Amino acid sequence: MHADYKTRLTALTDKLTDAVLEEADPENWAGGNKRTDQLTKEERGDRYWDKKNAAASLTLLIKVHSLIGMQTRGGTAKDSPGQDDEAFELGQQVSKAERAAAAIIERIQKGQK
Template sequence: MKQEQFERLQALHEKLVDVFLDEADPDKWPGQGIALASMDAQTRGDRYWSKKNAVATIALTQRIQTLVTVVRVQTSGDDPENPAAVVDPQDDLDRQVADAEREASQLLANLQRPGAKAAFDKRVHGKA
């Protein structure tokens, strides 16, 4: 995960907590102040939906918090605000280049074996 993604994830978590606090306020639910027995089916349904929506928002918030926590658990001991799971894009590119070079050298080594090129050509091009 890139540092920018990690920071955006934390900002999203904070925004969702604010949304949850707004959605979970019973004073804002439909039918506020009306006895349950006096509510019509539409109002009861809307009230139930409002509660479910708040629960879904907090569930999403918890999952994001779990992800943030997992990233922080992998934190380097030197800087707790710089999680080890957050990678520098340049480091990722260097790793990909190293992997590609390693694979290319293995392919070259395989082709340099006696008879390997002929077997390769036969497999790829159908040559005899």
Template sequence: MRQDQYLRLQELTEKLTDAFLAEADPDKWPGAGMEVADMDQQTRGDRYWCKKNAAATLTVVMKTANLLGVTKPPSGEGNGADSEEEEEPGLDSEIARAEKEAQKMLAEIQSGAKKAAFDKKVHGK
């Protein structure tokens, strides 16, 4: 995913969350404050539609948030503390790679020293 797409998806998730919060407010639904028995059929239907609409918006919010969760931010993405957290795994892998390389070099040096000691012992060189 490109960086611009990732940022747009973040913005979309925020907008959808705002829309959900507005739609899920029961004080704004038709028949707010009324007993269900006092509502006519139209009011109950409109109220039900408002609930379903809020639930549908929440579903889209969850889908976009899930998509953000399963995709990695593009390189160059990050801000504040998040960028430090993103750099740590990279530094950890670099350190691990350098340690492996150092171990290989040390093994080669030790192998050469062992060979030289063996040759000296056997051949007297």
């Protein structure tokens, strides 16, 4: 990977992190700090969309981090005999992190109802 790509991906990571922090904040969701039983039908729908959008942004951020991590390792499988095992291990770690992030989003969504 060219150094320029890594720099651009790192800058993208910073922007995505800002977006995730903004979108995942319940105070920024439709309906503000209203209780869920006080929300209109439109506010409930918009709020649901806000949560899904935050979850999608978080997933994208995780994937960009994963891409940077894979490219940072560098080399090829021929250069490093254990690299396939390392890639598998990294894939498992990414999957575990994605499941944990999804669980957090799920808890946030349930807590707002």
